[in-house]
Amino acid sequence: MTQISHQTLTLSAEGLVCRRGGRLIFEGVGFRLGNGEALALTGRNGAGKSSLIAMLCGRLRPEAGTIRLEGLGETPLTEAAHLVGHRDGLKSALTATENLRFAQDLLGGAAATPEQALEAVGLPHVGALPVGYLSAGQRRRVALARLLVAARPLWLLDEPAAALDVNAQKMLVGLMQAHLAAGGAILAATHGPLGIDAARELRIGP
Amino acid sequence: MRRAFLAVLRRDLALAARAGGGGELALVFFLTVVVLIPFALGPDLNLLSRIGPAILWLGALLSTLIGLDRLFQADEEDGSLELMRASPLPLELAVFAKGVTHWLTTGLPLALAAPLLGLLVALPAEAILPLVASLIVGTPALSFIGASAAALTASLRRGGLILPVIVAPLTVPVLIFGVSAVDAARGGPLPAGTPLLILAAITLCAIVVGCIAAAAALRQSE
Numbered sequence: 001m002t003q004i005s006h007q008t009l010t011l012s013a014e015g016l017v018c019r020r021g022g023r024l025i026f027e028g029v030g031f032r033l034g035n036g037e038a039l040a041l042t043g044r045n046g047a048g049k050s051s052l053i054a055m056l057c058g059r060l061r062p063e064a065g066t067i068r069l070e071g072l073g074e075t076p077l078t079e080a081a082h083l084v085g086h087r088d089g090l091k092s093a094l095t096a097t098e099n100l101r102f103a104q105d106l107l108g109g110a111a112a113t114p115e116q117a118l119e120a121v122g123l124p125h126v127g128a129l130p131v132g133y134l135s136a137g138q139r140r141r142v143a144l145a146r147l148l149v150a151a152r153p154l155w156l157l158d159e160p161a162a163a164l165d166v167n168a169q170k171m172l173v174g175l176m177q178a179h180l181a182a183g184g185a186i187l188a189a190t191h192g193p194l195g196i197d198a199a200r201e202l203r204i205g206p
Numbered sequence: 207m208r209r210a211f212l213a214v215l216r217r218d219l220a221l222a223a224r225a226g227g228g229g230e231l232a233l234v235f236f237l238t239v240v241v242l243i244p245f246a247l248g249p250d251l252n253l254l255s256r257i258g259p260a261i262l263w264l265g266a267l268l269s270t271l272i273g274l275d276r277l278f279q280a281d282e283e284d285g286s287l288e289l290m291r292a293s294p295l296p297l298e299l300a301v302f303a304k305g306v307t308h309w310l311t312t313g314l315p316l317a318l319a320a321p322l323l324g325l326l327v328a329l330p331a332e333a334i335l336p337l338v339a340s341l342i343v344g345t346p347a348l349s350f351i352g353a354s355a356a357a358l359t360a361s362l363r364r365g366g367l368i369l370p371v372i373v374a375p376l377t378v379p380v381l382i383f384g385v386s387a388v389d390a391a392r393g394g395p396l397p398a399g400t401p402l403l404i405l406a407a408i409t410l411c412a413i414v415v416g417c418i419a420a421a422a423a424l425r426q427s428e
Contacts, residue, residue, distance in 0.1 A: 081292065107292060
């Protein structure tokens with residue numbers, strides 16, 4: 001697979017406050033993330049891990065605090081980041097290859113072809129199958145393959161290992177290591193260990 | 207950017223062809239509405255043929271509303287909308303692509319089926335062509351007015367119920383000029399082309415305003 005090296009970038013957040021439906025979820029959250037760094041986002045259920053990721057994607061407005069992306073010029077954060085969240089962004093009626101090709105065309109910055117990406121996540125045989133026929137773990141792997149079809153320096157992953165079996169979790173660690181080695185950055189909300197030795201931890205809430 | 211635009215267009219057409227995007231359902235509903243009305247009115251052919259264009263236009267309007275709620279809601283639920291927000295393609299153009307697909311799979315088939323259903327309401331032969339023309343010119347407005355309402359209700363669980371209430375009042379001008387375009391062609395007081403041109407103007411405005419409004423609604427963060 002083609003190796004891409006990413007531009008220098010720094011994503012920083014300071015004093016983020018999240019309030020949803022009048023309830024304070026978290027406050028005073030800040031971090032700094034640069035090239036080749038991984039940040040594991042931990043915390044109990046409902047601590048606001050997904051809310052923080054939604055804030056970074058621009059889906060949720062922080063009540064206070066700033067999010068800053070430096071080093072990529074005019075590119076906004078939404079166009080520099082890949083998101084794999086709970087909603088996998090796959091259409092059940094389309095095949096895995098069609099889903100990935102759509103993501104590639106939409107996100108731009110072509111990297112691997114859909115076939116290569118499916119190969120990399122260990123699903124070379126499901127390319128022609130409608131995604132609706134796949135199991136939860138296989139769907140998650142197709143969603144992870146999306147990270148490879150378009151090159152973006154920042155990966156925002158929300159529970160990336162959910163529904164994955166042991167081998168697929170190893171595969172995910174391999175993908176993340178390759179991305180970090182290429183100069184990318186990863187922020188992943190997780191309950192288990194991320195599997196990356198150098199990963200720092202950002203704990204939200206008590 | 208053209209690649210991303212075509213990708214949205216192509217995907218939605220593929221989805222409509224494969225999983226039943228609501229287009230066929232709209233056609234069946236159109237047929238049902240148009241068949242039911244003569245039963246209610248009774249066997250008065252003169253009356254039917256006089257109000258035939260109105261029946262067909264009303265039927266087309268109601269049929270367009272079917273399935274409109276899924277336009278953005280389906281993408282919101284499975285996370286595809288998140289992908290579109292992350293794309294370099296401006297959301298306005300993504301909405302335009304989805305609106306065009308909606309029209310191609312709903313409005314256009316309705317317009318093409320109208321002559322056939324015209325037989326059921328004793329539509330005179332000279333009114334058939336103006337009717338099809340007015341539907342082809344006017345139904346895109348319904349798709350794009352509907353798109354802005356669909357974007358507003360995308361994250362509401364029962365959005366499908368509130369959507370017709372939002373859309374219907376906004377479609378009044380389309381209905382007025384659509385029906386009067388047919389009446390004018392049958393020898394009404396107006397020159398034949400005038401209502402059709404106004405209808406075309408309404409459609410063009412609806413496309414621009416609909417795309418901008420829908421994109422603004424989709425971009426709105428919590």
